[in-house]
Amino acid sequence: MNGSHSRDRILSRLRQAPSAASRAPANPLSPVHGDPTRFRQLARDNHIHCEHCDEVTQGLQRIRQWMQEQELPSAPVVSGPLLSDARAAGWEPGPLSDLRRPHSVWINQSWCAVADTGTLVVLSRPEAPGYANFLAEHHWLLLDAGRILATKNDVWAQWRVEHDDTLPPAVHIISGPSRTADIEQTLQLGAHGPRSLNLMLVGR
Amino acid sequence: MMRYQANAFKRQANKALQDTTLQQALDRAQTGFVARRAKALELVDDFEHLKQQARAAKERALSEAAYLLERFECQVTANGGRVHWALDGAELNRTVIDICRQAGGRRIIKGKSMVGEETGLNPALEAAGFELVETDLGEYIIQLAQEPPSHIIAPAIHKTRHQVADLFARHHRQPPRTGDSIANLVAEARQQLRAQFLSADVGIIGANLLVAETGSVVLVTNEGNGDLSANLPRTRIVVASIEKIVATLEDANAVLEVLGRSATGQAMTAYTSFYQGPVQDDAAGSPQSYHVVLLDNGRSDLLAGPYRDILRCIKCGACLNHCPVYSNVGGHAYGSVYPGPMGSVLEPLLHELASTRPLPNASSFCGRCEEVCPMGIPLPRLLRQLRDRQHEQQLEPQGWRRGLGIYGWLSRHPRCFRLTLKLLRGALWLVPPPFWGQGRRPLRPAGRGTFVEQWHRASRNER
Amino acid sequence: MGHRLSVPRDQTCCGQPGYNGGHRQQARAVARSQLQLLADFDFVVVPSASCAGMFINHYPLLLADDPHWHEAALDLAGRTRELSQFLRQQQWQPQRRTSDPRRLAHHTSCASRRETRSHSDTRQLLLAAGYQVEEPANAEICCGFGGSFAAKFDRLSQRLGHQKLDACAALAAEAVVSADLGCLLHLESVAGGPRQLPVYHVAELLAPVSGGRRTP
Ligand code: SF4
Secondary structure, eight states: OOHHHHHHHHHHHHHHSOOOOOOOOOOOOSOOBOOHHHHHHHHHHTTEEEEEESSHHHHHHHHHHHHHHTTOOSOOEEOGGGHHHHHHTTOOOBOGGGGGSTTOEEEEEOSEEEGGGTEEEEEOBTTBOTTHHHHOSEEEEEEEGGGEESSHHHHHHHHHHHSOSOOOSEEEEEOSSOEEOTTTTOOEEOSSSOSEEEEEEEOO | OOOOOGGGHHHHHHHHHHOHHHHHHHHHHHHHHHHHHHHHHHTSSOHHHHHHHHHHHHHHHHHTHHHHHHHHHHHHHHTTOEEEEESSHHHHHHHHHHHHHHTTOOEEEEOOOHHHHHHTHHHHHHHTTOEEEEOSHHHHHHHHHTOOOSSSSOTTTTOOHHHHHHHHHHHOOSOOOSOOOHHHHHHHHHHHHHHHHHHOSEEEEOOSEEETTTTEEEEEESSSHHHHHHHSSSEEEEEEEGGGEESSHHHHHHHHHHHHHHHTSOSSOSEEEEEOSOOOOOTTSSOOEEEEEEEOTTHHHHTTSTTGGGGGOOOOOHHHHTOTTHHHHTTGGGOSSSOHHHHHHHHHHHSOGGGGTHHHHSOOOOOHHHHHOTTOOOHHHHHHHHHHHHHHTTOSOHHHHHHHHHHHHHHTOHHHHHHHHHHHHHHGGGOOTTTSOTTOOOOOOOSSSOHHHHHHHHHHHHO | OOOOOOOOTTOOOOSHHHHHTTOHHHHHHHHHHHHHHTTTOSOEEESSHHHHHIIIIIHHHHTTTOHHHHHHHHHHHHHEEEHHHHHHHTTOOOSSOOOOOOEEEEEOOHHHHHTSOOHHHHHHHHHHTTOEEEOOTTTTSOOSOTTHHHHHTHHHHHHHHHHHHHHHHHTTOSEEEESOHHHHHHHHHHOTTTTOOOEEEHHHHHGGGGTSSOOO
């Protein structure tokens, strides 16, 4: 393979074009919070089912009730940091491989949200692998109500405030359940990924 | 496999005009896309401002493309992946095949990738003995039908539900469906593809953007198939063309602001993923192997030249959806990978001019594409430049060339121009059908003499 | 309106066929000859938006690399008006309201929308003259003329023309009016069959209410 030869040729051709030294504007420093009402409105427009609770255990109990209402019999799969809360809520969560089963439910934490577009931001972590967000049939995300940011740019600003510049292996920005309009332009939810996306806002 | 050729555009277009099923599908698609985009734009205060930001982000990237691509490579490597470079399509295909072989994989799942279409990646992989399944529903449908995509974001837009139902019935080994409702078809595809996702060795995806500062690959989808393809298999390969690069995460956001709205009328599609590195959290304990293959295929040559603007294209499809030609003949008529206005610019530049002759001409220069393009690409101007080049290379039909030559000469010789008009005026009804086609009625000029003659006669009489 | 009007005998063509047909050098030569011819007028009023757009937007591009001619092109661009644009700017008023009761479909050409941006001027003039005008659905879509496009891709061009006329007919319009001669030529030629919609240039409808010729 002559890969490095191609690399050099491509780069040298690109360098032949005159380059304007127009630098990107400096990254905004402090993240701005968004309007929760607007966020909820837009999230609903994105087909996200929204609920509210005061604390995590209460939220998980409510999800449990929701599962009974939906006649989803098996235990959900729960992401790492929520495990002890889930047990406190009376569940023995299933292993990740349960997500391959029909009617699976995945409960995960959302890192933050974007009010501007009614969007949730989820990080892929060893204890909450990225694929789980796409494999489950029903997806629940818990979001700390204090972490609703204004715009997508505030997400990156927030990251830089809390961490260094290195992002996790994947950041998934999720704005609704899986959907397709590939047949006759008709919208169908649940194309490959979750048929439903549900949000539990925790706290004020 | 149905074969289409760019040079047969006219024949293919005329055939498409007669195809009633296709016309129904196109009608529905066009109204749907146009209305959704219009609604999405109504909801933003100042779309022009968003356009400017997106355009500036892309311009910044193009003006230091080499530096940013190197930076991207550096970041991907630091994050545990590997970047490969391909001068042309054949090299990209070879590289991907080598990676698949080294991974010891046999079954491949693929997210939608126009770059893959451009290089003919699927046939190359199949010829090399791999089993490959497209997972985007539209791509899956046309893979079953053995057809090329007819739209850059909605590949099966030309198919009706009944055609899809027939395809599924022929290819899926399962008891017949009850009814052809779209919901049933989607559910059936979901079930079929689930098994593929879970058993594949390699996942290949395209990219909407590459971010230099973080080494991110940005993937924008609605179905989630791309993310399953990226995350589940042991090996992940991203194929992307080099102009997808942007400098920063904020610049990526600037492009995302206009991409979804222009494409499907969504402020954000269901899933936008930023992939920095391989999945580390596999149950088996070994990290995923992760590769990005960058394709040039003639793009680096465009950067310094008069066609640079087309490198800002983000493949949103708005110019297709709003093009009166595309929406009447569909994508297959173009006989090219990229159809519509952006394709008519890009295809002649990626291939040679002679094999795509009709494409730059298949435009009435109505200007709607430029009006809706979120990246401010002057598509009619670029098409006009291509026509100039065709003329320089003497690629247009001799008759046209001569006819225009004579007309140009007359335009500079007013007396002869007047005389010719006068003669023509009397003979307009003779204009033969191939020139002023069948189905048109002959022209009947009003009054005696040309307008200029009539005017001067009248003003003489007044005096 | 206090202007003296000339129709220069030596005018020929704006050069669009060559310009859009790849004959750039030819288009430049035609442009230079028109620039000379039109150098001394205060306004150049063009009864067709696409030709007006050629003067306004494309001559400066075409002659960009020649400082002398570029200057001349910018100068002409500043003096050029599409007819309806000119009439509105000069505050034209009808001498009487029309007695023509027909419903008119206003075909806003692509050039009047995107090149001269004067399609609303045309509409306003017609309304002021008392005509019943309406825009058909999908008014922003091309009628399919496009100069040589109509000849090169004839069936496609006619299909678009029929779609335009269908939209006009859906308004129950009895005639079509436009400010672009190319579109009119094309629409007139496809308007055969049972439909038989007459087509008019805006000037033909304004003349009778300006104390000029009678309604065509
Ligand atoms: S040319 Fe513009 S409108 Fe067309 S696909 Fe590219 S970005 Fe979208």
